Amino acid sequence: MTHARNLTLAHLWIGFIAFAIALVLGVWQMWSRSPLPAPFLTASTYFSSVTAHGTAMAYVLTTFMIMGFGYYVAETSLARPLPAPRWAWIAFWLGVVGTVMAVITIFSGRAAVLFTFYPPLVGSVFYYLGVVLVVAASWIWCVLMIVAMGQWKRANPGRPVPLAMFATVANAVMWLWTTAGVAAELLFQVIPAALGLKAQIDVGLSRTLFSWTLHAIVYFWLIPAYIAFYTMVPQAAGGRLYSDTMGRLTFVLFLIYSLPVGIHHLLMDPEQSNAFKFLQVALTALVSVPTLLTVFTIGASLEIAGRLRGGRGLFGWIGALPWERPLMLATGLSFVMLGFGGFGGLINMSYGMNAMVHNTSWVTAHFHLIFGGTVVIMYFAIAYTIWPSLTGRAAPSLAAQRTQLWLWFVGMLVMTLPWHYLGLLGQWRRVATFNYADPIIAAWGPWVIVSLVGGVLLLVSGLYFVYNLLQFAVTREAHVPAVLYATAVHPPARVPAALNGFRLWNVLVAVLMVLAYGYPLAQFFVIDPPGALVHRVDQRR
Amino acid sequence: MPLAEEAIVRSEVRWAAVAISVMSVIMLAIIYAGLVHHINPPSNIETIDPKTLHLSGEFTEANLGTRVAADGRVTSRIVATQFTFLPRCIVVPASRPVTLRFATPDVIHGVLVTGTNVNTMIVPGYVSQVHTEFTRPGDLLMPCHEYCGLGHSEMMATVRVVPPERFKPDAQGRVSCDAR
Numbered sequence A: 001m002t003h004a005r006n007l008t009l010a011h012l013w014i015g016f017i018a019f020a021i022a023l024v025l026g027v028w029q030m031w032s033r034s035p036l037p038a039p040f041l042t043a044s045t046y047f048s049s050v051t052a053h054g055t056a057m058a059y060v061l062t063t064f065m066i067m068g069f070g071y072y073v074a075e076t077s078l079a080r081p082l083p084a085p086r087w088a089w090i091a092f093w094l095g096v097v098g099t100v101m102a103v104i105t106i107f108s109g110r111a112a113v114l115f116t117f118y119p120p121l122v123g124s125v126f127y128y129l130g131v132v133l134v135v136a137a138s139w140i141w142c143v144l145m146i147v148a149m150g151q152w153k154r155a156n157p158g159r160p161v162p163l164a165m166f167a168t169v170a171n172a173v174m175w176l177w178t179t180a181g182v183a184a185e186l187l188f189q190v191i192p193a194a195l196g197l198k199a200q201i202d203v204g205l206s207r208t209l210f211s212w213t214l215h216a217i218v219y220f221w222l223i224p225a226y227i228a229f230y231t232m233v234p235q236a237a238g239g240r241l242y243s244d245t246m247g248r249l250t251f252v253l254f255l256i257y258s259l260p261v262g263i264h265h266l267l268m269d270p271e272q273s274n275a276f277k278f279l280q281v282a283l284t285a286l287v288s289v290p291t292l293l294t295v296f297t298i299g300a301s302l303e304i305a306g307r308l309r310g311g312r313g314l315f316g317w318i319g320a321l322p323w324e325r326p327l328m329l330a331t332g333l334s335f336v337m338l339g340f341g342g343f344g345g346l347i348n349m350s351y352g353m354n355a356m357v358h359n360t361s362w363v364t365a366h367f368h369l370i371f372g373g374t375v376v377i378m379y380f381a382i383a384y385t386i387w388p389s390l391t392g393r394a395a396p397s398l399a400a401q402r403t404q405l406w407l408w409f410v411g412m413l414v415m416t417l418p419w420h421y422l423g424l425l426g427q428w429r430r431v432a433t434f435n436y437a438d439p440i441i442a443a444w445g446p447w448v449i450v451s452l453v454g455g456v457l458l459l460v461s462g463l464y465f466v467y468n469l470l471q472f473a474v475t476r477e478a479h480v481p482a483v484l485y486a487t488a489v490h491p492p493a494r495v496p497a498a499l500n501g502f503r504l505w506n507v508l509v510a511v512l513m514v515l516a517y518g519y520p521l522a523q524f525f526v527i528d529p530p531g532a533l534v535h536r537v538d539q540r541r
Numbered sequence B: 001m002p003l004a005e006e007a008i009v010r011s012e013v014r015w016a017a018v019a020i021s022v023m024s025v026i027m028l029a030i031i032y033a034g035l036v037h038h039i040n041p042p043s044n045i046e047t048i049d050p051k052t053l054h055l056s057g058e059f060t061e062a063n064l065g066t067r068v069a070a071d072g073r074v075t076s077r078i079v080a081t082q083f084t085f086l087p088r089c090i091v092v093p094a095s096r097p098v099t100l101r102f103a104t105p106d107v108i109h110g111v112l113v114t115g116t117n118v119n120t121m122i123v124p125g126y127v128s129q130v131h132t133e134f135t136r137p138g139d140l141l142m143p144c145h146e147y148c149g150l151g152h153s154e155m156m157a158t159v160r161v162v163p164p165e166r167f168k169p170d171a172q173g174r175v176s177c178d179a180r
Helices: A003-033 A043-078 A085-107 A125-155 A163-194 A203-214 A216-236 A244-257 A262-266 A274-308 A326-348 A361-391 A398-425 A445-474 A503-527 B005-036
Strands: B065-068 B074-081 B084-086 B089-093 B097-103 B109-112 B119-122 B126-133 B138-143 B156-162
Touching (some): A003 A361, A003 A445, A043 A085, A043 A125, A043 A163, A043 A216, A085 A125, A163 A203, A163 A216, A163 A244, A163 A503, A203 A262, A216 A274, A216 A361, A244 A274, A244 A503, A262 A274, A262 A503, A274 A326, A274 A503, A274 B005, A326 A361, A361 A445, A398 A445, B074 B089, B074 B109, B084 B156, B119 B126
Parallel strands (some): B074 B097, B089 B156
Antiparallel strands (some): B065 B074, B109 B119, B109 B138, B138 B156
C-alpha cells in the first residue's frame, strides 16, 4: 500500500469513530426532549452533549472525511504520488490531538457553548484550541491539494485537470476563504476572552464573522458528495458523464457563491441592515443554481446509463439502472433527501418568510436532511466504493450495504418530517426539555416520539455501517483495481484556462466578499457598538 | 445513442435558463412581500449598552411591559436575561398594531411567539424591534430560542392577547398581566 491509501484509511476511521459517538449522543438528546424520561439528564450533560454532537459531526467527521478522500482523489485521479506525505501525516496528528483535546474539555463539562460558540458565553480555552488544531490540519491539507494539482499541471501542460481533482482543489480553495471568518472570531475575540485577556466582546462582530464561515462550510461538507455524483456515479451506473464542462462550472459556482451569502443566517439579527440581508438573500438564490445544474447533469448521465442498459420510454431508464449497486442506490436516496432539504432551504432563505421558522425544529430538520441525508449517505457510499481498493479485499455483502443505506434513508425521513411539522407549530430549538404539562406543548408529544424512532433507526444504521466496514477484515483478499472515474460523453481535449485553475475565480471571490461583507464588518468599527461582558461557563467552585 | 456536443450544450443552457427563471420568480415574490406587505426581518441596528441598560432609559424596570402612548401606539418592552424575561407576562390587544422591543444585559437570547411570525434574535449591544398584529385572543408561549447558558430550557414568557375591548390601559397607559 502506498502512503495515500494508509492516510485515507486513517482519516476515514477517525471520522467514522467520531460519527458513531455523535450518533449515540444525538439519539439521547432527542430522548431528553421527548415526553419519555431519559437517564443522565441534567442541563450540563445535555448541553455538553449537544456541543460534542455538533463538534464531532460538523468539524471532526467532515474534516477527516474530506481530507482522507482528498488524498485518495489526488493519488488516483492524478496517477502520481502525493507531494510531501510527511506533512499529510503531521496534519493528521494535529487533527487527532485537536479532536481529543476538544472532546476531553467538552466531557469535563467546561465547554458547554455548543459548536457555534455563542460569545459572550466563553468556555475553556482548550476547547477552542482543539477546534483550531483541526482547522489548522485542514489548512495543511488545502496546501497539499493545491500543490498536487500544480505539480500535475506542470507535468501535463495544456491538459485538463481531471474533474475529481479540479473539484477537490475547488473545495480546498473555498475552505481557505471559508475558515477566515471563524478563525478571526476565535483568534481575535473568543480565545483572548477565554485566556482572560479580554473582558468584553463585540457580539455583533463575532456573529457576522461566524456567518462568513457558516454557509460555505456546508458546501465544504457537500463537495465530496458532488465529486461522487460527477465522477464516480456515472461510472457505477455503467454510463458516462453528460458534460465535463458543466461539472467544472458547477464547482466554480460553488466556490464563488457559497461565500458571500452567510448573512442569511443573520436574517433575524438586529445588527445587520435590511439592505445587506436582501443582497445576500439574492446571492443565496444564485447558489441554488449549481445544485439545480447538478441534478440535471447527473440525471442526464444516469439516463444515458439506463438507456445503454436497455431502458425504454420516458421513465423506463430509471428502472433499468443498476440499483443493486450501493453507490447507485445511495445517489437516488441522496437526491430525494436533497429535494426535501433543498425545498426547506428555499423557505429558510426567503428573507421575510424566515421569521416563521427561524430557530425552530424546521431548521434542525433542514440541515439534518442536507448534511445527514444528502452528504453523509454519500460518505457511506464513497467509503463502500473505495474500501476494496484501500484494503485490497472484496466487499463482504452488497445486500448488507444496501440495507444499511435504506435504514439511513427511512430513519432520516421519519426523524425530519415530524421536525418540519413541529417547527411550523413553533417548537423551538436548543432546549434540553419541554414542559409537556403545557397544553400547547403536550400536543407535540406524539410527533416528538415519532421523530425519536427515526433517530433510533439512524443509530442502528450508523452502527451497521461501521460493522460493514469492519467486515472487510474477514473477507477474502482480492485484487481490486482502483476506482475508475467516469469519462465524459465528449471528454475535453483542452479546457479554457479559467476552467483549469482558480486564479480568476479567487479574484472574483475577493470582489464579491468586499461587496457583500465589506461594510457589514466595517460598520462595527464605524458605529463602535458597546461590548458585552464575557460570561464564563467553565468556572466552578 | 449519438449525442452531439452542441445538443448537450443546448440542453444544459436551456435547463440553466429554467433554473434561473424559477429563482427569479422566487426573488420577485420576496421583493413583493417586502415592499407591499412590509414583511421585512428585524434590522433596526439600534445600539444600547448591555452593562447600563437597567440604570437609565427605556429598559429600566419602571418602563418594562406594555404601554400605550398618547398617540395610541402600543409598545411592549421586554428584557431578556439569564434565565428569565422581565416581565414574564405581557398583555397585548388583538387586531391592533403592536411594537415589541427587546434588549439584554448579558448574553445572546432570542424569542419566538408560538403560532405567530414574531421572531427575533436578541443580541447584547442592540435593541431588537418587531412590528406585528396578533389576530386571535389567548395565551401564547414566548420561549427563549437561542442557547444562553445552562438555564436556557426554563426561560419562558407568556404573551396574553386580549380582545380590543378588554385591553384597558391605566392612567399612565400601562397594561400588565397582574392587573387583570
